[in-house]
Amino acid sequence: xxxEQQAAFVFSQSVCAQAEIAAMQAENEMAKLSKALPIYNGxxxxxxxxxxxxxxxxxxxxxxxxRLSS
Numbered sequence: 001x002x003x004e005q006q007a008a009f010v011f012s013q014s015v016c017a018q019a020e021i022a023a024m025q026a027e028n029e030m031a032k033l034s035k036a037l038p039i040y041n042g043x044x045x046x047x048x049x050x051x052x053x054x055x056x057x058x059x060x061x062x063x064x065x066x067r068l069s070s
Contacts, residue, residue, distance in 0.1 A: 006062055013052040020048055 001009065024045065028038040049055045053062070 001062075003063075009062070010054070010059055013054055017048045017052040017054060021045060 024040045028040055031037065031039050050058075053059070
């Protein structure tokens with residue numbers, strides 16, 4: 001990948017993660033309004049970094065020309 005493609009990939013993955021985070025937050029708010037426990041916790045949100053290859057290590061591997069494992 002070219003540097004531009006790498007940056008576009010990270011950006012697109014970030015957008016996907018943000019969309020999922022927004023949905024998770026909305027579900028937690030709905031649970032809160034229903035006086036239920038949150039559906040998602042901090043670990044669930046942190047797992048999205050791995051799911052979307054946004055950990056520091058994953059991004060550095062990508063920018064160093066390595067391949068991300070699926």
